[in-house]
Amino acid sequence: MITPERLTDFHKDILKEIGNIGAGHAATALSELVNKSIDMNVPSVKLAPFHEVTELLGGEDTVVAATFLRVTGEAPGNMYFILTIEEAVSYIRQLTGDESIDENRFFDCEMTRSALQETGNILAGSYLSSFSDFTGLKLSPSVPYLTIDMAAAVLSFGLVEMSQVSDYAIIIDTQLKESDGLQNGIDGHFLLLPDPDSFEKIFHSLGVPINE
Numbered sequence: 001m002i003t004p005e006r007l008t009d010f011h012k013d014i015l016k017e018i019g020n021i022g023a024g025h026a027a028t029a030l031s032e033l034v035n036k037s038i039d040m041n042v043p044s045v046k047l048a049p050f051h052e053v054t055e056l057l058g059g060e061d062t063v064v065a066a067t068f069l070r071v072t073g074e075a076p077g078n079m080y081f082i083l084t085i086e087e088a089v090s091y092i093r094q095l096t097g098d099e100s101i102d103e104n105r106f107f108d109c110e111m112t113r114s115a116l117q118e119t120g121n122i123l124a125g126s127y128l129s130s131f132s133d134f135t136g137l138k139l140s141p142s143v144p145y146l147t148i149d150m151a152a153a154v155l156s157f158g159l160v161e162m163s164q165v166s167d168y169a170i171i172i173d174t175q176l177k178e179s180d181g182l183q184n185g186i187d188g189h190f191l192l193l194p195d196p197d198s199f200e201k202i203f204h205s206l207g208v209p210i211n212e
Helices: 009-034 050-057 085-096 103-108 110-135 151-163 198-205
Strands: 038-049 063-073 077-084 139-141 145-150 168-178 189-194
Touching: 009 038, 009 085, 009 110, 009 168, 009 189, 009 198, 038 050, 050 151, 050 168, 063 085, 063 110, 063 151, 077 085, 077 110, 077 151, 085 103, 085 110, 110 139, 110 145, 110 189, 145 151, 151 189, 189 198
Parallel strands: none
Antiparallel strands: 038 168, 063 077, 063 139, 063 145, 077 189, 168 189
C-alpha cells in the first residue's frame, strides 16, 4: 500500500494534473449555474499532517459550510467542498442576486442551504466525471450532505479511515474566482481524500510506477 507520506514529487505532480483537469470541468459547470465566467484553479497539492488540515481553513474553531460526499467505485474516498460562512454568504449573494442575504439569513434560510448542497453536487459530479475519463476508473458521488460546523468537526469524519494507516492527508486546494475580476474571489477549498488503498489504483490506472 502506498501511503500519502510515500508519495514523491512526481506522484504529486500527477495528482495536481488530475486536480487541474477536474477543476476545469467543475468551473465550466459552475459558470453555467451562475451564468458568469468562473475560473477554478488548483494552486497546489499539499501533503499535510492531520492537525494542520484545519489550519488551511482558518483554524479548527472556524465555522464553515461544507458539502460532504462519499466517492464510491474503483478508487473510493471522501470529497469536500468547503467555504467559510463569510465566503458562503458572498457566493449565495452572487448566485441569487439578493444582496440582503447576511449571516443571520444564511443560517435560517432553507433555500441557501439547498443552493450550497446542489452546488457541491454539481461540482463533485463534474470533477469525478473528468477524473474517471482521465484514469479510466469508475467513480461516482454519493448524495451530498451539507453541514455547518467547526472545521475540526467537519473534517474529522473524512480523516478517520486515513488515520488508521497514516498521519497525513493529501489536500487539493482550489480557488473559485470570477474571470472578469470585478468582484472579490471566493476562496473555496475542494478536498479530495482518497482511501488508503486508492492511491495505488489511481497510479496503476495511469501506468505510473508507485516506486518512482
